[in-house]
Amino acid sequence: MEPADVAGEFREYNLAYYDGSRRRVLVTDIETPFPEGKLIVSRTDVAGVITNCNQSFVEMSGFSEAELIGQPHWILRHPDMPPAAFKDLWDTVTRGTKWNGYVKNLRKDGGFYWVYATVVANVRDGIIAGYTSVRRKPSRTKVREAEALYRTMNQG
Amino acid sequence: MTLQFTVSPDFPADRISGWYIFNTWMQRTLGTGIHLEIYNDFGAQRKAIADDRVDLIYANPYDAAMLVREKGFVGVARPRGRSDEVVVAVSAAGQVIEVEALKPGARVVSTDDPDIEMMGMILLEPADLNRQNVERKVCRTYVLVAKALMNGEADVGFFLADAYAKFSPLIRDSLRPLVTSQIHVVKHLLLLGPAARQHLDTLRNGLLAMADDAKGKSMLDGLGLDVWEAVDREDVEFMIDLIDTLVE
Numbered sequence: 493m494e495p496a497d498v499a500g501e502f503r504e505y506n507l508a509y510y511d512g513s514r515r516r517v518l519v520t521d522i523e524t525p526f527p528e529g530k531l532i533v534s535r536t537d538v539a540g541v542i543t544n545c546n547q548s549f550v551e552m553s554g555f556s557e558a559e560l561i562g563q564p565h566w567i568l569r570h571p572d573m574p575p576a577a578f579k580d581l582w583d584t585v586t587r588g589t590k591w592n593g594y595v596k597n598l599r600k601d602g603g604f605y606w607v608y609a610t611v612v613a614n615v616r617d618g619i620i621a622g623y624t625s626v627r628r629k630p631s632r633t634k635v636r637e638a639e640a641l642y643r644t645m646n647q648g
Numbered sequence: 649m650t651l652q653f654t655v656s657p658d659f660p661a662d663r664i665s666g667w668y669i670f671n672t673w674m675q676r677t678l679g680t681g682i683h684l685e686i687y688n689d690f691g692a693q694r695k696a697i698a699d700d701r702v703d704l705i706y707a708n709p710y711d712a713a714m715l716v717r718e719k720g721f722v723g724v725a726r727p728r729g730r731s732d733e734v735v736v737a738v739s740a741a742g743q744v745i746e747v748e749a750l751k752p753g754a755r756v757v758s759t760d761d762p763d764i765e766m767m768g769m770i771l772l773e774p775a776d777l778n779r780q781n782v783e784r785k786v787c788r789t790y791v792l793v794a795k796a797l798m799n800g801e802a803d804v805g806f807f808l809a810d811a812y813a814k815f816s817p818l819i820r821d822s823l824r825p826l827v828t829s830q831i832h833v834v835k836h837l838l839l840l841g842p843a844a845r846q847h848l849d850t851l852r853n854g855l856l857a858m859a860d861d862a863k864g865k866s867m868l869d870g871l872g873l874d875v876w877e878a879v880d881r882e883d884v885e886f887m888i889d890l891i892d893t894l895v896e
Contacts, residue, residue: 529771529829533890546832590892608773610893616885624886626893631776632748 493518493585497554498602505571510579519571520623521604524552532627538620540565540582552598565625570598575579581611585623588613594630594638606635650681652701656708657687657838658808662693666870667706674704675865677854678847690760703844709803709834710762713888719841723879724848725855726837730873733809734767734828739797745776747826750804751782754858757793757802760786766894768806779896791819798822807817833887836878852878 495502495518502518509515532552532578534545542560544562550557553568559604560567584591591611596604613620652673655667664686671684686694696702697719708716709732715721738744753803754777758765768827769779785802787793796802798819809828812820838855840848843854855876858864868874 527830529827529831531831531890534834535886543855600856612892613886622887624893626890628770628894629774631774633776 493600493638494589497600500600507566507569507571509564509566509569510575510582512566514561515565515566517571517598518602518634519598519604520602522601524599524603524605526607526629527552528629533624534560534565535614535622535636537622540623542567543622546590551607552599553597556605559600565575570596570604571648572596572604572639572642577642585611586620587616590618592635595627595634596638596642597627598630606630606636606638634637649843650683650803651678651847652696653682653684653704654687654693654696654702655706656711657686657689657693658708658759659706660811660872663870663872666867666872668868669867673854674851676763678850680847690762692836695893703841704860705839705841707839708761708763709836709887709891710766712780712837712839712884713891715839715841716884716888718860719840721841722845722848722881723884724838724852725876726835726879727873728875728877730810730835731832732763732767732834732836734764734771735809735812735825735828736768736804737797737807737812737825738804739800740822741798742803742824744803744826745824747772750775750777752777753783755802755805756784756804756806757785757787757796758806759788759793763891764806764808766891767831767834768880770894771827771829772804791815794819794823813822820877821873833890835887835888837884838876839884845850 498518499522500520502520504518505517507515507517527548530548532548533544534549537543542563542565545560577593581591594607595607595609597607598604608630609625609627611623611625614622614624651669668684671682675682744750758768787796790807793805793807797805823892856878858868859875
């Protein structure tokens with residue numbers, strides 16, 4: 493992330509990912525509301541690299557489609573999200589089981605948006621060929637609960 | 649062997665003759681007998697599918713998973729540009745102006761159209777509503793759903809967006825739409841079962857050419873469709889995966 497892409501004052505974090513990658517992210521407190529009536533849809537290969545996404549994904553992430561395709565899905569990872577949540581996601585979907593959860597995503601401009609995310613394995617001829625992730629508008633009650641839970645998890 | 653054809657029961661009642669004409673066209677195109685069976689509701693149609701009494705179906709997207717993954721159906725074609733979208737609406741006489749104002753215990757009215765019910769319940773989630781904390785009422789038609797709202801018998805209703813758009817001004821003025829889905833990928837589609845598999849290419853080619861002449865266009869008009877587009881296996885599997893993320 494580059495300061496020129498970020499809107500307003502920001503904080504800087506260094507994130508480490510499960511695949512050993514590291515990334516500097518710049519974060520603001522600006523929330524983008526979830527678009528009414530829409531779903532954010534993306535698909536990845538088995539390694540979590542984005543292969544398809546819809547227009548709502550592009551608009552909410554702040555990236556262009558060309559910037560997203562071919563990138564690891566952790567490009568959206570917000571530092572407030574506990575790593576254990578994503579470990580649970582991957583442990584679940586690699587077993588072929590559906591995963592649901594409330595996720596705070598990071599935008600290219602350093603802002604964030606909350607979603608209720610569901611991820612399913614794309615099973616073709618008995619083999620997991622990739623994953624489909626669909627995010628929908630979350631209730632604010634559930635977002636507040638998730639904020640409190642993730643804060644506690646990050647402190648622990 | 650006579651093939652068995654059926655149509656998702658949510659088709660508009662004024663299109664029934666169009667589907668019988670379409671069935672006659674399929675018989676001529678495929679050179680085989682085809683019986684069109686119209687079921688009154690989704691329950692009766694699902695029983696027929698479970699009993700292997702369906703070979704061709706213009707299917708509701710909600711039922712595609714069962715047909716493809718359990719019964720071995722394959723996608724033939726779908727109407728281009730016609731996705732199933734839902735309008736969530738309340739009575740215009742009430743105070744509710746946004747989904748978040750609805751409360752647990754809300755009385756929800758819809759038809760038995762399964763994809764519209766599924767998407768409608770998702771659009772109520774921001775109000776912390778779910779199947780366990782609402783009261784459900786099912787009506788036979790969207791006009792009756794509207795009447796239930798207008799008469800105060802329900803607090804919120806789900807409508808197929810195409811049906812809502814065709815309401816008279818009198819009905820529309822009595823309702824207040826809170827949100828309309830823009831999902832775009834949930835679509836009805838024509839599926840063909842294992843017993844009819846040898847007809848796949850002939851049927852698909854005939855459907856794709858249907859809009860090329862006046863007679864075909866007239867038949868499409870009779871169905872309320874514009875043009876067919878081919879679907880491949882991955883198109884159908886993607887829609888099923890997406891719907892899988894939306895069901896509990």
